[in-house]
Amino acid sequence: MSFSVGQRYLSTTELELGLGIITQVDHRMIEIFFPAAEDRRTYASNNAPLSRITFKAGDTFSDREGNEYKVIEVTENNGLNIYLAEDPNGEVRPVPELEIGDQVSLNAPWERLSAGNIDGSQWFHLRYKSLLERERLEQAKYYGLMGPRISLTPHQFFIANNVANRPCPRVLLADEVGLGKTIEAGLIIHQQLMNGRANRVLISVPDTLVHQWLVEMLRKFNLHFSVYDRERALEPEAFEQNQLILISNKLWHEEEIHQSALSANWDLLVVDEAHHLHWSESEISEEYRHIQALADKSSGLLLLTATPEQLGVEGHFARLHLLDPQRFNSLDQFKTQEENYYQISSAINELVDSDEVSGECLAEIKKMSDDSVLAELIETFESSQTNENKQSLINHLIDHHGTGRVLFRNTRSAIKGFPQRILQEQALEKPELFSSHSLTPEKGLDERQWLEVDPRVKYLIELYKQLKDKLLIICRNSETALALEEHLRLREGLKTTAFHEGMSIIEQDRSAAYFSDMEDGAQLLICSEIGSEGRNFQFAHHIVMYDLPAHPDLLEQRIGRLDRIGQTEDIKIHVPYFSGTVQEIYKRWYDEGLFAFSQSCATGEALVQKYQERLNKCIETNDPALTDALISDTAKDNQALKAKIDAGRDRLLELNSCQPIQALQIIHEIEDFEFDDPKKFMDTAFNCFGIDRERHSENTWVVKAGEQMLTDHFPGVTDEAITVTYDRDRALEREDFQFLTWEHPMVTGVMDLVCDHHYGNAAFSLIKDQRLKPGTLYVETLHTPVVQAAKSSQCYRFMPKSVIRHVVSHDSRDFTEYLTDQHLHEHRQKISKAIRHEVIKSQKDLIFKVFQIAEKQAKSKLAGLVKTANERADQVLDHEINRLISLKNFNPNIRQEEIDALINQKEACKTAIDSCQIKLEAIRVIVNGS
Ligand SMILES: Nc1ncnc2c1ncn2[C@@H]1O[C@H](COP(=O)(O)OP(=O)(O)OP(=O)(O)O)[C@@H](O)[C@H]1O
Incomplete structure (x- = not known):
């Protein structure tokens, strides 16, 4: 299509906008204004869903005043049509297309x-079905949540449903590692795009996760994001050229790129691994400032982090401040509120858990505020303790107090059903070459020397042979990972691959894909610490800590690569360590003090703060008595802290994050809706449009353009065959198949194709x-x-x-x-x-x-x-x-x-x-x- 300012177009996907006028054209983008709907759209010019409206001799049209004209002749001037037309009085005059009425x-x-x-008849039948099904879909209660290729996991749908219905969602998705924050964000984005609340979405993630996000959005959500590298981001008006953009957050350091992104408008900004946005009262990081500026320009904001509070209350507050600067504007006030909540948490617990709630408990809750609605709800509940009254009171409390509407956090202990974590430790003798005081004693040594003497190498080779299973190995340093991988591959002939920051993103992805190939792939993936964040390796069941990290949160991130949704077996955590060295001290401290190998550890940061100095002393002196005392004190404190966290558990936050009965209800309703899948409808469409279809296997078909195909633009169909299935389980097994739900772009595209054209x-x-x-x-x-x-x-x-x-x-x-x-x-x-x-x-x-x-x-x-x-x-x-x-x-x-x-x-x-x-x-x- 060749566009000129002033031409009239219809949106083929949004007919209700009426007839639009092109208002701006540049080499990649066009802007169009729809006067009837007073709405403006920007499209990439190479795939704008627009259809030019031109009349021919004999056609009739109305002008803006509603006068009817009959076209006698059409001429063109600078790309614009001029109609020589007869008005109702029989007068003939030229009418430029700009004067045509805006209603269709x-x-x-x-x-x-x-x-x-x-x-x-079959065409009429298809049209009727398209109209009916389009209406049924748009009216569906969970419109926008039913299409993605994901398993129907209740806590994720509970959050997505809760957030997606908000006009400008600004929330922190903070489920524990591996519980599906990316999936929740994808569901919210998908729903916001489908119901038109969002059109322009920017996702900013660490460099190492760009490709994984791209693939997840495409495969699971049918969302085609454009990945911006440096070159692309530096193009003039780069951020206006696409509606869905995915970018590495390291690019924000270039002022020109940051400014260019700021000059565009965003409906939704999504930031993964948001704990990297450091903030303290004395120092605000550059990363934080960059995202803050973008967050100010976007109506919606999704921040994702698995460690919202562990890295300190200041950072937590700062991220909440990004979401809602008015609400979270004073750190001190925030700390006081948190403390106040702790005071009434046992009353909330009683309200939630008890069948008969005491008067003291309700009196305590009443003290929370002088809110008259709260008082009324308490009174109603006191006079009749029904489930319904209780639920209204709880809902009111969630709505009115704390971080309820902003923060979502699900934990393994609340969700349950996760596999066990099993520690498999191996004491080794430290070689002479290594120092006793370093967690990474090989660092700085000549690799030819240390690889020869390091007993962990032999240990790994034996494990490899004995297990015959995938092993994820994490080392703190990339030099170690690189040297080890080369040694095992070239000298020992093992099937290995590496993953570290010295590799390009493409090389990293290739390496991760090679490891994930279950038939011919690598058996060992040797990563530096960057492999411990965000990546999906749940198909493996064994992880080796070649060395231990210095912070328990990092240990949790490492284990989280395997302990994720989709993990089918218990996870074996292999820890080789040198006896009598710092490695043993850390291993014991994590294991016996923090229980960090067997459970997800929420107390890590607090215990590090308290015990770091004593830990350093133990390392320095290597005195077993000191170490025993440290471990025993840590364990006691850990238990006390856990009990305190449990007692002060923010039940309102838990209830905001997932209410199991309601969550299951959502799942059941989605299952009911998709029970009647679109197969029959699509078969009629395939027949009408001349699309070839062949059975592939159970509930699966191969589809491709037929020789007699009626249109060049049948959504998603080309000369190359694609395989489609209507079955969610099958689609989950085979991500290379298209999962045809009522929300799939091919199915909605057919409805639009039929309804918005003459068919x-x-x-x-x-x-x-x-x-x-x-x-x-x-x-x-x-x-x-x-x-x-x-x-x-x-x-x-x-x-x-x-x-x-x-x-x-x-x-x-x-x-x-x-x-x-x-x-x-x-x-x-x-x-x-x-x-x-x-x-x-x-x-x-x-x-x-x-x-x-x-x-x-x-x-x-x-x-x-x-x-x-x-x-x-x-x-x-x-x-x-x-x-x-x-x-x-x-x-x-x-x-x-x-x-x-x-x-x-x-x-x-x-x-x-x-x-x-x-x-x-x-x-x-x-x-x-x-
Ligand atoms: N409902 C689902 N259906 C299918 N796969 C899922 C679902 N939920 C999560 N997964 C898979 O489980 C893994 C973990 O999910 P995800 O990456 O969203 O978790 P996360 O909380 O963002 O993890 P991290 O804390 O490591 O960033 C991913 O491989 C994801 O594809």
Whole structure:
């Protein structure tokens, strides 16, 4: 397409926007304004979903004042059409395309039918199904959460559902390592994009995770992010050129790139491994400043970290500050609130756990604030301790206090069902060459020397042979990893590969992929510390600590590579160490003091703070008595701290992060929705459009463009075969198959292709039904209400595109109930094109008369639909607005922007609903043969 400013286009995916005007064109991007919806869109020019509107001689159109014109001749000036057209008074004048009205013609099917341009029954059937299914999908309660190729894991869907319904979500996803924060973020992004709340998303992640995010977003969520490397990011207006961008956060250090990203608008910014954003009262890191500037420019923000508080309360506060600067604006106040919560936590525990809640407990909770709603809810609950009253009280507490709405954190202990972690230690004798005081004694030595004498090398070789299974080996230094890998591969002939910061991202990915190949891949992956963050290696069950890290949180990150969702076996943690050295001290301290090998360790940072000095002393003196005392004191403190954490457990946070019954309910409803999969619908579409399809295996098919394919743009289909399945389990097993759900771009693309084009909108069917009079003619119409408003206004929630179907006989009788789509399908007969044309031509006046009756009936339903939609919008949006306003009185956690966004949304919705029109989607002439 060649675009010029002033040309008129329709959005093929958002017809309700009306007719748009191109307002800006550069070599990659175009901007288009839709006056009817007062909405603007920016598209990449090479794949904009737009269709140019041009008229030819004989066509009619209306101008902005609603005057109708008939085209006599079309000329072109600088890429713009000028229509020589006759106005209603018979005067002929040139009308530039800019003057064409902004509403789309809603009667195209009739015009097509009367021009004799007719399709067969199967096309009408496909159109009807597309309209019905599109409406069903958009009305689905969990719209946007059902398409991704992921297993239906309750805690993830609970969070995603909770967050995705917010107008501008700004939250911290802080589940423990490996519980699926990336998946939760993907679900939220997917839902926000599908329901139009977000269009532009920027994901910023550590360099090592760029590719993994790219693949996860594509394979699991069908989201095509553009990866920006330095060169790409430095292009002029680089960040305007794509809607979905993935970038390494190291690039923000280049001011030009950072400024360029800041000059673009973002609906959603996603930052992974957010604990790297260091902040303290005395020093704010550059990384933090960079993200802070971007976060200010984005309406939504998702921060991901597995260690929200462990690295200190200051950092935790600073990240919450990024999410909501007004709410989290004083560190001292934040610390006091946390302390206050601790005071009432046992009362909250009792409320949550107890079948009969005591008066003292409720009195304690009442002291939390002088909130009158809280007092009322407590009173109601006191007089009748039902589950429903309890739930209302708990929901109110979650909403009004603490970090509830902002922070989500699921833990293994709350979720359960994870495999065991088993320590397999091996004491070794330290070679002379190594010092006793270093965790990495080989560092700085000549590799030819240390590799010869290091007993860990022999130990590894034996483990390799004995286990015959994948082994992930982590070393602190990349030099060690590199030397070890080369030695094992070249000198010992083992099947190994390396992963360290000296490799490019592509090399790292290649290496990770080689390790993950279960048939011909490497058996050993030797990583430096960078392999311990974010990566997915849960297909392996053995991890070797070639050395130990100096902080327990890093140990947890390392183990987290295997201890992740999808791990099917217990995890063996192999720890070789040199007896009588610092290595043994650390191993014992982690194992016997912190229990850090067997359990996820939440007390690490606190114990490091308390015991680091004593630990250093033990290392310095190597005195066994001192070490024993250190370990025994640490263990006691650890237990006490755990008990304290348990007692002061933020139950409100836990409940905000997952309520199992509700979470399961979401899963069941999604399962119910997908029970009726899109196979039948897609088969009809494949048949109509001439797409080849062959059975591959159970519930799996191979699909490719057929020789007779009717369109060049059937979504997702090319000459190259693709394999599709409708089964979630099968799709999870085989990521190379397309998982066709109702939300898959191929399925929604087919619905759009059919509904937004002429396919099946004017049809003819011959039927044979002996219960009807032979030769009778019927007209069937499909109408939908059309609200010309931006998708983000969410009008479809209140005014669904309900299909209004009517069948009227030649003598004006209503046959809608009797002649159902199914009935017509079952009684259809073959008929030649020539006869179809003949009937339409000869019966045009009668058909028009019957069509007008059907249309009148459809219009009479519109007033009712508008009324219901207005009532629904009032009810739902007023409820949401009032709830937020009331919450804001007690909890500054609620941002004014959220309330404003809802108020604006309500106004936009109601205006659009009031000006709703009825659109003829399709017309079919039916004749009962003799
Ligand atoms: N619902 C799911 N369906 C399929 N795979 C999943 C699901 N949830 C998580 N996984 C897989 O489990 C692994 C861990 O998930 P993810 O990477 O999202 O966790 P994380 O919390 O972000 O981890 P980390 O703390 O290491 O960054 C990944 O391989 C992911 O693909």
